[in-house]
Amino acid sequence: MDFVIVGSGAAGGVLAKQLAVNGFSVVVLEQGPWRQPADFHHDELGVWLLGGLTGSPRDFPQTFRRSPEETATTQPAPGPLLYARGVGGSSVHFTANYWRFHPVDFRERTRWGPIGGTRFDDWPVTYEELEPYYTKVDWEVGVSGTPGPFDPPRSRPYPVPPLPVKSSGVLLSRGARKLGLHPQPAPMAILSEAHDGRVPCHHCGFCMGYGCEFGAKSSTLVSMIPKAVATGRCELRPNATVHRVETDAKGRATGVLYWDEKGREQRQAARAVVLAANGAETARLLLMSTSGAFPDGLANSSGMVGKCLMWNGNVSAWGTFPEPLNEYKSVEVTRIVHDFYDADPKRGFYGGGGFDGRFSFGPILYAALTLPPDLPRWGAGFKQYLHDSYTRTMEVACHSTSLPVETNSVSLDPSLKDKWGRPALRVTYQDHADDLKTMQFLQDRALEVLQAAGATRAWAFPVVPQNIGAHLLGTCRMGTDPAASVVDADHRAHDVPNLFICDGSSFVTSGRGQPTMTIQALAFRAADRITALARAHGI
Amino acid sequence: MESVSSRRDFLARIGGLWMAANLPLVLSLGARAREAAARGGAFSTFAESEARAFEAVAAQILPSGGLPGAREAGAVYFADGALGTFFADQLPDMRLGLAELDQRARSMGGAAFAGLDDEHQKTLLHELEPTALFQGIWMLTMMGVFAEPSYGGNREDAAQQLLGITRAPTYQPPFGYYDAGKGAED
Numbered sequence: 234m235d236f237v238i239v240g241s242g243a244a245g246g247v248l249a250k251q252l253a254v255n256g257f258s259v260v261v262l263e264q265g266p267w268r269q270p271a272d273f274h275h276d277e278l279g280v281w282l283l284g285g286l287t288g289s290p291r292d293f294p295q296t297f298r299r300s301p302e303e304t305a306t307t308q309p310a311p312g313p314l315l316y317a318r319g320v321g322g323s324s325v326h327f328t329a330n331y332w333r334f335h336p337v338d339f340r341e342r343t344r345w346g347p348i349g350g351t352r353f354d355d356w357p358v359t360y361e362e363l364e365p366y367y368t369k370v371d372w373e374v375g376v377s378g379t380p381g382p383f384d385p386p387r388s389r390p391y392p393v394p395p396l397p398v399k400s401s402g403v404l405l406s407r408g409a410r411k412l413g414l415h416p417q418p419a420p421m422a423i424l425s426e427a428h429d430g431r432v433p434c435h436h437c438g439f440c441m442g443y444g445c446e447f448g449a450k451s452s453t454l455v456s457m458i459p460k461a462v463a464t465g466r467c468e469l470r471p472n473a474t475v476h477r478v479e480t481d482a483k484g485r486a487t488g489v490l491y492w493d494e495k496g497r498e499q500r501q502a503a504r505a506v507v508l509a510a511n512g513a514e515t516a517r518l519l520l521m522s523t524s525g526a527f528p529d530g531l532a533n534s535s536g537m538v539g540k541c542l543m544w545n546g547n548v549s550a551w552g553t554f555p556e557p558l559n560e561y562k563s564v565e566v567t568r569i570v571h572d573f574y575d576a577d578p579k580r581g582f583y584g585g586g587g588f589d590g591r592f593s594f595g596p597i598l599y600a601a602l603t604l605p606p607d608l609p610r611w612g613a614g615f616k617q618y619l620h621d622s623y624t625r626t627m628e629v630a631c632h633s634t635s636l637p638v639e640t641n642s643v644s645l646d647p648s649l650k651d652k653w654g655r656p657a658l659r660v661t662y663q664d665h666a667d668d669l670k671t672m673q674f675l676q677d678r679a680l681e682v683l684q685a686a687g688a689t690r691a692w693a694f695p696v697v698p699q700n701i702g703a704h705l706l707g708t709c710r711m712g713t714d715p716a717a718s719v720v721d722a723d724h725r726a727h728d729v730p731n732l733f734i735c736d737g738s739s740f741v742t743s744g745r746g747q748p749t750m751t752i753q754a755l756a757f758r759a760a761d762r763i764t765a766l767a768r769a770h771g772i
Numbered sequence: 773m774e775s776v777s778s779r780r781d782f783l784a785r786i787g788g789l790w791m792a793a794n795l796p797l798v799l800s801l802g803a804r805a806r807e808a809a810a811r812g813g814a815f816s817t818f819a820e821s822e823a824r825a826f827e828a829v830a831a832q833i834l835p836s837g838g839l840p841g842a843r844e845a846g847a848v849y850f851a852d853g854a855l856g857t858f859f860a861d862q863l864p865d866m867r868l869g870l871a872e873l874d875q876r877a878r879s880m881g882g883a884a885f886a887g888l889d890d891e892h893q894k895t896l897l898h899e900l901e902p903t904a905l906f907q908g909i910w911m912l913t914m915m916g917v918f919a920e921p922s923y924g925g926n927r928e929d930a931a932q933q934l935l936g937i938t939r940a941p942t943y944q945p946p947f948g949y950y951d952a953g954k955g956a957e958d
Contacts, residue, residue, distance in 0.1 A: 278919040283858060326943075398957065400948035406957040435942035556949035561937055563947055596918040596935055601911065610910065611833040611897065616934070620839055623935040624948070 234258050235767070237489055237503035239475045239518065242322020242388045243749045244736040244756040245509035247374075251760030252507075253467035253761055257767065260468050260501055262491055264514075267471035268325070270455065273444030274573050277595035280442050284301040286317040286326050291441070292652040296659045297700055301640055305659045307649070312701035313660045314513045314643070320471055321444075321454025322511065324749065328441040328565045329422040329450055330589070330632075331376045332369050332747040333754075335385050337575060341742055345576060351665065352541055356741045357722040358758070360385055360565070366754040366761075374753060375451035377425040381417025393426040394588040395419065395567070396434060400558035401627040402568030405590030408686030409570050419566045419589060422451035422749070431455060436563035442595060473499070474653055476740025478506055478531050478732065481584040486531075486732045492653055494557035495549035504729040507763070507770050509756070510544065512705030513658050513739040516643045519734075521655065531575070532709070532726035532734070538718050539643040541710055542704030543663060543743035546586065546633035546672040549593070550679035551603055552688030557624040560592030566630075570682070573675060574745055576634070586633025586669030586745045588679050593628055603628070605692045629682055631675035632746025636665040636722030637707050664698045672696045704748050723762040724755070731772045735759040815849075817856035817863065821884065823848050825870040827888035829906070830913040832897050840917075840930035847916025851927030854912065862908060871904030 235257040238245050240727045265288070279285040296305035297313045317326040337344060339356040346498040347353060355685065368389045373728045378391040394419035398406075406416040423440065424433045433450040448455040461467040472494035479487045479500070490503035508515045522531035530538050566589040594603065600619065603626075609615045641663065645656035664672075673696045683691040712718025715727035720739060726732040735756050737748055744751060766772050809906070815823045830842035830851075842848075855863045873896070878886040882891045900906045916925035917934065932939045945950035 274920075276920050277924075278915055279925060282915075397945040397947075398951050399945075400950035403950040403956045436944060436947070437942050454806060554950070557936075559937070559948040562943040563945070596931060597914050600918070601912045610901070611836050612894075613837070616839065616841065617836050619834075620934055624937060724872055 240510035244459035247756035378420030401590035409684035541637035552683035629679035845930035850916030
């Protein structure tokens with residue numbers, strides 16, 4: 234076997250397809266089941282509150298703390314790390330916002346200088362190097378869109394046009410334009426037209442958190458995995474939970490150990506190991522793979538495995554309007570605003586981001602989490618408000634930078650175990666002060682946009698430190714210095730020549746939210762780099 | 773902001789227990805609710821007095837009249853199934869809370885909560901609002917009215933009528949008032 238790939242999500246699916254197409258034999262080990270599009274349902278309770286795609290916290294507990302001095306405890310709420318288990322990984326349940334990074338995202342340390350208390354750094358790759366791979370994502374994964382005024386240069390148009398605008402997009406545009414901003418159609422990994430043998434969006438309204446029963450959402454489950462398997466060189470094993478990367482006396486990876494669906498331990502040998510299990514699971518697997526040669530975890534001589542976790546900032550504002558928007562229909566997002574993407578020293582802090590018009594939740598979480606704070610919570614007035622507002626409300630969701638703070642991390646909980654006996658994922662997280670200021674800045678702008686758009690009422694909740702994240706970034710950061718990073722620009726572990734790590738963990742800085750586009754561009758590029766190394770007998 | 777904060781904390785507090793469900797149990801809920809209905813409304817988990825108290829509180833949260841409320845949606849049947857399965861960890865607290873509520877009602881108006889008149893029920897609920905019991909019933913009511921009918925509640929298209937939405941597997945643009953017509957964004 235040439236490659237064993239751990240994880241079949243946004244990165245793993247791309248790597249599996251590319252390496253198999255390039256002629257290598259590949260085994261993909263996925264801890265979750267292999268669902269088909271027909272297995273996905275419109276079920277807010279089952280998906281959002283019963284963990285239908287993410288798994289039960291009873292089986293897979295996690296702990297959380299704000300600082301290393303605290304003892305981490307379980308959070309009864311979902312998370313702190315949100316990700317889907319199953320073939321296609323979190324690309325199955327993501328919202329499908331597909332922003333490219335801008336050139337500045339890769340060079341911010343050079344532009345702004347060091348920031349105290351962080352490992353703010355440049356990337357060892359540039360936008361120009363990644364651009365052809367962003368274009369591959371557009372065309373091979375399937376992205377709908379059209380260029381906007383702040384977009385970076387692109388070598389090819391989008392394969393299909395933007396999705397039809399929703400009322401939230403129209404109102405976001407109206408409000409933004411009144412304020413002199415420049416709204417643009419949202420790039421989405423959801424097909425607006427038939428493409429590559431797949432059908433377009435049917436506007437059912439169940440995207441964020443859900444799997445797409447039409448296969449119109451461009452998860453790797455429908456875009457990459459079928460092509461990987463069709464090569465005849467890629468075997469995908471679902472319900473296979475990897476718990477150790479094995480190494481030999483020379484310090485080379487020899488394969489992995491995993492539990493199959495019946496709980497039996499299996500070994501898969503390979504010439505090289507590729508970890509694409511997400512920014513939490515990849516880090517845990519490395520930290521669990523200790524040995525005499527790697528006492529602090531595999532590929533961890535820098536001590537950076539699990540460190541510098543970045544979630545992106547996430548805050549929102551809501552508004553109600555006189556006429557029905559009917560935001561329960563169609564995709565989550567159709568218009569975005571990127572005027573505040575770049576950091577601006579005049580703001581007095583580092584950070585930037587964008588916002589979009591949307592309506593996140595179904596009625597249960599809408600009622601529980603988003604209603605105006607001064608609203609009566611029961612009685613005839615409450616009931617009438619639900620009736621009047623559910624179809625007339627929209628949200629402006631803000632997405633922003635998270636600085637790489639070393640103490641923000643994924644580590645092994647010292648006492649709690651999951652159902653397999655693996656140490657539970659322990660998260661330590663406290664947003665950097667500049668990240669919180671950026672979130673507040675964007676939320677203030679979002680409220681202004683809603684008011685300018687004619688909202689009869691607009692509101693938001695106080696910006697507070699986050700305790701849940703779906704963007705799992707930075708925990709095996711890429712860099713040229715083996716003492717300060719885990720992988721090099723080829724995604725090869727500095728410490729282990731035939732171990733490659735490619736997923737959100739590779740990020741050096743966070744971008745402005747919406748990381749999956751860049752995760753997949755990196756994966757396409759990594760597949761090319763790994764192929765070149767393998768063909769040159771360099772692995 | 774305090775009420776929002778506590779609402780969110782509550783969701784966080786019991787969210788994990790909800791998440792701890794396993795799907796076979798969830799899938800069995802609709803069948804259990806149908807069986808309960810076939811037995812003439814007998815409950816699987818609740819004692820009759822508990823069901824009456826729960827339903828009376830739920831019917832104050834989303835009252836009957838005009839649009840469907842918690843009673844018409846059968847929220848109590850959802851709760852009965854949920855507390856017997858994936859929310860079973862919440863059942864002891866719920867039982868205790870409902871018994872205390874009835875006791876408090878008797879001391880106030882001489883009857884169990886469900887037997888109080890509307891004014892006395894409202895007075896008691898204002899007292900109850902900050903408590904975990906109220907918040908628990910509140911969330912179960914939202915779920916019982918808005919979750920898929922297969923979980924035992926949301927009967928007779930209650931959610932669709934209450935929220936003013938259609939229920940179709942797919943839609944086509946225009947979706948709402950503001951995106952209808954050419955030049956909507958201008």
